[in-house]
Amino acid sequence: xxxxxxxDLDCIFKPRSIAVIGxxxxxxxxxxxxxxxxxxxxxxxxIYPVNTQKKxxxxxxxxxxxxxxxxxxxxxxxxxxxxxxxxLLRECALKGIKGAVVITAGFAEVGETGRxxxxxxxxxxxxxxxxxxGPNCMGIWSSAARLSLCFPSAPKSGPMAFISQSGTFGGxxxxxxxxxxxxxxxxVSIGNQADLEAADYIQYLASDDDTKVIILYLEGLKDGRRxxxxxxxxxxxxxxxxxKAGRSKAGARATMSHTASIAGSEKVFDSMCRQAGIIxxxxxxxxxxxxxxxxxxxxxxxxxxxxxxxGGQGVVGTDACSALGLExxxxxxxxxxxxxxxxxxxxxxxxxxVDFAGSSRTALEEARIIERLLALNYIDGVISNVPVSPQIWxxxxxxxxxxxxxxxxxxxxxxxxxxxxSLPQKYGKPVICLRFARLEHDIMEQILGEGGxxxxxxxxxxxxxxxxxxRYSKVRS
Amino acid sequence: xxxxxxxDLDCIFKPRSIAVIGxxxxxxxxxxxxxxxxxxxxxxxxIYPVNTQKKxxxxxxxxxxxxxxxxxxxxxxxxxxxxxxxxLLRECALKGIKGAVVITAGFAEVGETGRxxxxxxxxxxxxxxxxxxGPNCMGIWSSAARLSLCFPSAPKSGPMAFISQSGTFGGxxxxxxxxxxxxxxxxVSIGNQADLEAADYIQYLASDDDTKVIILYLEGLKDGRRxxxxxxxxxxxxxxxxxKAGRSKAGARATMSHTASIAGSEKVFDSMCRQAGIIxxxxxxxxxxxxxxxxxxxxxxxxxxxxxxxGGQGVVGTDACSALGLExxxxxxxxxxxxxxxxxxxxxxxxxxVDFAGSSRTALEEARIIERLLALNYIDGVISNVPVSPQIWxxxxxxxxxxxxxxxxxxxxxxxxxxxxSLPQKYGKPVICLRFARLEHDIMEQILGEGGxxxxxxxxxxxxxxxxxxRYSKVRS
Numbered sequence: 001x002x003x004x005x006x007x008d009l010d011c012i013f014k015p016r017s018i019a020v021i022g023x024x025x026x027x028x029x030x031x032x033x034x035x036x037x038x039x040x041x042x043x044x045x046x047i048y049p050v051n052t053q054k055k056x057x058x059x060x061x062x063x064x065x066x067x068x069x070x071x072x073x074x075x076x077x078x079x080x081x082x083x084x085x086x087x088l089l090r091e092c093a094l095k096g097i098k099g100a101v102v103i104t105a106g107f108a109e110v111g112e113t114g115r116x117x118x119x120x121x122x123x124x125x126x127x128x129x130x131x132x133x134g135p136n137c138m139g140i141w142s143s144a145a146r147l148s149l150c151f152p153s154a155p156k157s158g159p160m161a162f163i164s165q166s167g168t169f170g171g172x173x174x175x176x177x178x179x180x181x182x183x184x185x186x187x188v189s190i191g192n193q194a195d196l197e198a199a200d201y202i203q204y205l206a207s208d209d210d211t212k213v214i215i216l217y218l219e220g221l222k223d224g225r226r227x228x229x230x231x232x233x234x235x236x237x238x239x240x241x242x243x244k245a246g247r248s249k250a251g252a253r254a255t256m257s258h259t260a261s262i263a264g265s266e267k268v269f270d271s272m273c274r275q276a277g278i279i280x281x282x283x284x285x286x287x288x289x290x291x292x293x294x295x296x297x298x299x300x301x302x303x304x305x306x307x308x309x310x311g312g313q314g315v316v317g318t319d320a321c322s323a324l325g326l327e328x329x330x331x332x333x334x335x336x337x338x339x340x341x342x343x344x345x346x347x348x349x350x351x352x353x354v355d356f357a358g359s360s361r362t363a364l365e366e367a368r369i370i371e372r373l374l375a376l377n378y379i380d381g382v383i384s385n386v387p388v389s390p391q392i393w394x395x396x397x398x399x400x401x402x403x404x405x406x407x408x409x410x411x412x413x414x415x416x417x418x419x420x421x422s423l424p425q426k427y428g429k430p431v432i433c434l435r436f437a438r439l440e441h442d443i444m445e446q447i448l449g450e451g452g453x454x455x456x457x458x459x460x461x462x463x464x465x466x467x468x469x470x471r472y473s474k475v476r477s
Numbered sequence: 478x479x480x481x482x483x484x485d486l487d488c489i490f491k492p493r494s495i496a497v498i499g500x501x502x503x504x505x506x507x508x509x510x511x512x513x514x515x516x517x518x519x520x521x522x523x524i525y526p527v528n529t530q531k532k533x534x535x536x537x538x539x540x541x542x543x544x545x546x547x548x549x550x551x552x553x554x555x556x557x558x559x560x561x562x563x564x565l566l567r568e569c570a571l572k573g574i575k576g577a578v579v580i581t582a583g584f585a586e587v588g589e590t591g592r593x594x595x596x597x598x599x600x601x602x603x604x605x606x607x608x609x610x611g612p613n614c615m616g617i618w619s620s621a622a623r624l625s626l627c628f629p630s631a632p633k634s635g636p637m638a639f640i641s642q643s644g645t646f647g648g649x650x651x652x653x654x655x656x657x658x659x660x661x662x663x664x665v666s667i668g669n670q671a672d673l674e675a676a677d678y679i680q681y682l683a684s685d686d687d688t689k690v691i692i693l694y695l696e697g698l699k700d701g702r703r704x705x706x707x708x709x710x711x712x713x714x715x716x717x718x719x720x721k722a723g724r725s726k727a728g729a730r731a732t733m734s735h736t737a738s739i740a741g742s743e744k745v746f747d748s749m750c751r752q753a754g755i756i757x758x759x760x761x762x763x764x765x766x767x768x769x770x771x772x773x774x775x776x777x778x779x780x781x782x783x784x785x786x787x788g789g790q791g792v793v794g795t796d797a798c799s800a801l802g803l804e805x806x807x808x809x810x811x812x813x814x815x816x817x818x819x820x821x822x823x824x825x826x827x828x829x830x831v832d833f834a835g836s837s838r839t840a841l842e843e844a845r846i847i848e849r850l851l852a853l854n855y856i857d858g859v860i861s862n863v864p865v866s867p868q869i870w871x872x873x874x875x876x877x878x879x880x881x882x883x884x885x886x887x888x889x890x891x892x893x894x895x896x897x898x899s900l901p902q903k904y905g906k907p908v909i910c911l912r913f914a915r916l917e918h919d920i921m922e923q924i925l926g927e928g929g930x931x932x933x934x935x936x937x938x939x940x941x942x943x944x945x946x947x948r949y950s951k952v953r954s
Contacts, residue, residue: 105823169789172913176934179915219792245792248799254830258788283937284793311735312646315696315722316761322725346582353731436649438656457653460760 004200006207009131012099013142013186013208015074016045019066019097021088022079022104023049025057030079030103034139034149035060041154042146046071066095075099076130077139077149082106082117085135086124093128100125101149102134108192109136109260118194125195137191138167141174141184144210150187151175158183159212159295160288161205163198165190165219165259166245173217177288185210192259197222199230206234212295215241215287220261228276235277239294239472243284244269277475279468286464289456293465296452297430299473300380304329305466306373307353308366309385313434313459314353317383320463326470328352329378342369363387363444364416367423374427381430381469383462386455387420388436389413389443410443417444421451430469432462481677483684486608489576490619490663490685492551493522496543496574498565499556499581500526502534507556507580511616511626512537518631519623523548543568552576553607554616554626559583559594562612563601570605577602578626579611585669586613586737595671602672614668615644618651618661621687627664628652635660636689636772637765640678642667642696642736643722650694654765662687669736674699676707683711689772692718692764697738705753712754716771716949720761721746754952756945763941766933770942773929774907776950777857781806782943783850784830785843786862790911790936791830794860797940803947805829806855819846840864840921841893844900851904858907858946860939863932864897865913866890866920887920894921898928907946909939 018038024031035049035058047060048069054062063069066076066088076092078085082104089100107118118135125132133140139149143157150171155178164170167189174187185208188201198216205211214234221227231240246255246263255261273280279294281287305326307317318328331339331352339350342365347357354369361369366387373382390413406414424431433448433455445455456462495515501508512526512535524537525546531539540546543553543565553569555562559581566577584595595612602609610617616626620634627648632655641647644666651664662685665678675693682688691711698704708717723732723740732738750757756771758764782803784794795805808816808829816827819842824834831846838846843864850859867890883891901908910925910932922932933939 109825110823164789166787166789166792168787168913169793172787172790172911175914176912217789219789245789245796247796250799250805251792251796254788254792254795254828254832257825257828258792258832283797283935285935285937310643310645310649311731312641312643312694312696312722313649315643315728315731315735316646318731319722319724319728320760322727328727346587348586348734351731351734355731355735434649435653436645437652458760458762460762 004203009204011074014145017071017073018075018077019048019050019069019073020077021050023051023057025054034077037148041148044146066091073097077101079103086120089124089128089130093130100130100132102132105136107135122194132195134191138171138189141187143185156183160184160215160291161186161211162215163188163201164217166217170217173284182288182292193222199227202230202234206237213239213291215291217243219245219255219259220263228272231276231278235475241279241287241291243281243287279471289461290465290468292454293469296454297424298428300430300470302380303327303470304378304380306379307383308369311355314355317459318353320460324463324467326467339369339372362416363413363420367420370423374423374429381466383432385434386444417447421448421453432465434459434462481680486681488551491622494548494550495552495554496525496527496546496550497554498527500528500534502531511554514625518625521623543572550574554578556580563597566601566605566607570607577607577609579609582613584612599671609672611668615648615666618664620662633660637661637692637768638663638682638688639692640665641694643694647694650761659765659769670699676704679707679711683714690716690768692768694720696722696732696736697740705749708753708755712952718756718764718768720758720764756948766938767942767945769931770946773931774901775905777907777947779857780804780947781855781857783856784860785846788832791832794936795830797937801940801944803944816846816849839893840890840897844897847900851906858943860909862911863921894924898925898930909942911936911939
């Protein structure tokens with residue numbers, strides 16, 4: 001298989017114009033959604049509906065044939081019946097089109113006839129030099145082009161590219177992850193992978209500036225060897241995080257029926273991941289949780305963590321860190337004394353985890369303690385918590401934090417949070433936060449988030465994120 | 478220790494009046510919050526602030542001594558310095574008070590002097606026949622009385638009572654769980670457990686009608702034997718779910734410093750849970766997730782599950798179920814054919830998991846398939862998904878589902894969802910749902926939720942919930 005070079009798939013992910021072949025004015029049809037969705041997400045290029053019967057769809061003029069489209073077309077989106085697809089690709093080639101997303105199902109996944117048709121389609125694509133996503137896929141999202149073929153409204157843009165072998169479920173994961181605040185640079189429902197396959201997307205994304213972490217939902221591999229080689233090369237440069245389904249015997253049976261994937265041996269896949277530097281996660285949503293930390297934070301140089309927070313947070317966090325192979329070194333006498341002097345009078349002497357004893361600390365007070373911990377040569381990263389917003393904030397939610405006239409109490413809190421947020425870059429070590437509540441507009445979360453500190457709901461999530469950073473630091477070194 | 482009988486702690490959880498001893502008009506003090514919070518959550522009884530200096534706090538008249546309070550007082554909330562507490566309890570007894578929440582810290586957790594003071598306090602409480610929560614605690618929430626000493630605004634009421642050995646962290650868990658939609662009947666920060674301890678709360682909650690599931694965050698036990706005996710008796714009647722912190726060596730060191738708890742042997746605790754019928758969870762938030770299913774659903778009579786959903790949902794769900802000891806029986810020929818006829822034409826033949834092949838099914842269509850599965854004598858429960866709301870709903874979010882004049886499309890969807898929601902009770906088997914998106918007002922989620930079907934973000938959560946129901950069914954039988 002030909003190596004994908006930087007920019008090779010820009011015709012698909014950054015098209016200046018798309019043609020929708022099989023356009024429809026029935027809002028229940030894919031041929032309608034392929035026009036409606038890019039319009040709704042503010043696609044930056046032109047959209048050319050192609051349909052022999054209609055004159056206008058959603059206010060756009062309709063062309064009866066791809067060759068009648070007036071301008072250049074970069075990407076064809078195809079929703080017509082499977083039998084028509086090979087010839088359509090050849091027509092697209094005559095128009096100079098370089099990429100296609102084939103939504104249409106009824107190929108290899110339905111049995112032998114479909115498999116023959118799929119081979120024919122691949123032959124047409126190769127002869128025409130068109131790169132094809134799908135068939136039997138649910139489309140893509142690309143933040144660079146504001147192009148959505150899969151989501152009805154634009155997801156939050158962000159540093160994760162999500163490659164999914166499952167369309168509906170992958171889309172659902174992306175939806176809910178987005179709702180939880182994780183941002184996507186790309187989403188690709190890869191379908192049957194007749195032409196482009198997982199390894200190709202990884203190769204393309206390796207040099208995509210919008211993507212800092214590549215995450216994959218996989219059920220099985222098409223070309224295991226190539227996947228391994230590509231992943232091994234790319235993982236040195238960008239983290240690759242994989243959730244692999246079909247791990248149980250019953251689950252493997254189900255992948256066969258779902259995507260005709262041979263789930264393969266668990267042991268083989270696991271050792272492949274280790275050798276290729278792929279981070280493997282155990283639950284589907286962990287993909288997004290750990291990718292967030294990988295996208296934002298400097299890597300730790302070891303597995304030695306300090307925790308600062310409430311007593312319970314410290315205990316649960318310590319358990320979770322220990323279970324994942326992270327260590328909590330005891331503090332030296334001098335550090336312990338220095339930190340104790342920064343805690344409220346009733347707090348016990350500072351150990352690791354540091355217990356702030358139920359007293360809400362201001363952002364600056366917490367930052368000072370975290371700074372002491374980060375400065376230690378035997379601490380590689382810190383797990384802490386989101387400081388409590390000043391009470392006055394709760395009564396004045398609409399204050400603009402960048403405004404020049406702020407109440408003094410809020411000014412001080414914002415200053416403190418900015419110091420806090422600057423620490424990971426200052427020390428080149430990761431800081432991860434636990435939140436104690438979800439407020440509507442949390443000034444502290446906002447500033448920490450803008451500064452690149454990931455924030456989680458549970459100590460176990462914080463520990464998983466830290467442990468992933470440590471695992472990836474070993475891949476890089 | 479005396480057994481707690483039904484209603485014994487009503488003086489604390491359903492007080493008709495409370496006295497706040499150590500009341501303050503400084504909004505940063507506990508003595509202020511103990512008045513402000515019950516006022517904010519709509520506490521149904523009277524609040525009597527007690528303070529020698531002030532005349533009025535938050536519009537309420539202040540009394541200089543507890544004996545000056547005009548009416549009867551059920552519960553005293555004490556925030557004064559630790560040295561004053563034993564004598565105050567004796568004064569409370571003279572006023573006829575039966576319960577106290579002692580927020581004040583500075584007792585056994587600070588060392589020998591504090592331990593002596595705590596013993597003195599217990600002696601005073603026992604002589605005065607006052608039952609005491611704390612000391613060194615963060616207060617309580619009781620939905621029955623709308624009484625909050627811990628949360629600034631009322632959490633959603635619901636069937637879970639949450640007993641936490643950690644104040645700040647327990648409160649944070651409760652906060653975020655509530656924000657995720659889980660409802661609480663009670664929250665108790667149990668503090669040092671000088672008088673009332675975990676076993677007492679369990680005994681009281683066993684006959685509390687507002688509580689369907691008892692959940693606990695524990696670091697260590699005071700009286701392990703009594704806890705075991707009480708849990709063993711109560712778990713036959715109501716599910717008890719426990720998260721136990723201090724499992725790792727480093728974590729156990731941290732519990733010692735946090736709540737002076739001896740975390741104890743993991744093995745011993747685990748076998749105690751099994752023998753006492755306690756459900757133990759591995760991550761803190763799993764407490765709420767599994768409790769939701771336990772509160773709502775009938776118990777399965779075995780471990781045999783069917784899954785209906787998207788292909789990826791089916792594979793991931795099957796993996797997760799298998800890992801937890803649940804089985805996915807293959808469907809018999811007749812059932813497979815019958816269900817296939819209910820699927821879209823392009824869907825593969827129905828197996829278990831049933832793949833609806835990316836086509837959105839209406840609520841009624843899904844309900845018909847689930848019904849076929851529930852009717853099988855070799856299926857004990859079903860994991861499915863939230864059907865897609867009719868498109869028209871997205872354009873008319875504010876429609877009242879109980880209104881008499883609804884568009885036909887919505888009427889049909891609502892009817893279907895009601896059939897769907899009725900299935901667990903009709904067949905006496907659990908149905909658990911995965912959501913594919915979080916919409917602002919999801920009519921389908923609303924109706925399924927009202928009907929008592931728990932809804933989760935991830936297939937792994939669905940599997941954990943189902944497996945917990947199965948585990949608890951074995952405790953009950």
